[in-house]
Amino acid sequence: SKEMVFSKSIDINFLNEIGKNSMSGYLDIKFLEVHENYLIASMPVDHRTKQPMGLLHGGASVVLAETVGSVASVCVCQNPLRDKVVGIEINANHLRSVKEGKVYAKVSPIKIGKSLHVWNIEISNESNEMICISRLTTMIIPKSD
Numbered sequence: 593s594k595e596m597v598f599s600k601s602i603d604i605n606f607l608n609e610i611g612k613n614s615m616s617g618y619l620d621i622k623f624l625e626v627h628e629n630y631l632i633a634s635m636p637v638d639h640r641t642k643q644p645m646g647l648l649h650g651g652a653s654v655v656l657a658e659t660v661g662s663v664a665s666v667c668v669c670q671n672p673l674r675d676k677v678v679g680i681e682i683n684a685n686h687l688r689s690v691k692e693g694k695v696y697a698k699v700s701p702i703k704i705g706k707s708l709h710v711w712n713i714e715i716s717n718e719s720n721e722m723i724c725i726s727r728l729t730t731m732i733i734p735k736s737d
Contacts, residue, residue: 597704634697653686653726660713713727
């Protein structure tokens with residue numbers, strides 16, 4: 593859609609602080625860009641994110657996808673500091689392998705409803721080749737007073 597999904601006032605430093613003491617912090621997932629209709633984050637391909645054969649672990653790609661989708665949901669919530677966002681379904685198709693460098697996730701909305709959000713996440717390598725495509729559904733749980 594042509595309408596603005598993400599506010600230009602979203603603070604990237606705040607997005608990176610959210611996950612500092614969690615899995616996304618451990619895997620060094622970093623938000624890089626906020627655009628009107630998508631967010632971009634990076635993740636290194638290193639000892640934390642590889643499987644024993646030296647390739648990017650598919651599960652690490654899924655962690656990256658769920659991280660960017662969940663943070664995107666927080667960014668579009670009516671009350672982002674009060675509502676809880678939980679992932680309720682994720683899928684991922686792994687399209688090619690990565691041995692080193694960084695991967696980049698671009699998250700954009702498929703549907704933003706009142707209580708359910710559906711996100712498209714495309715993960716690419718440093719040559720901008722798509723290595724994984726994922727879809728995440730999140731549920732928004734309003735904080736009860």
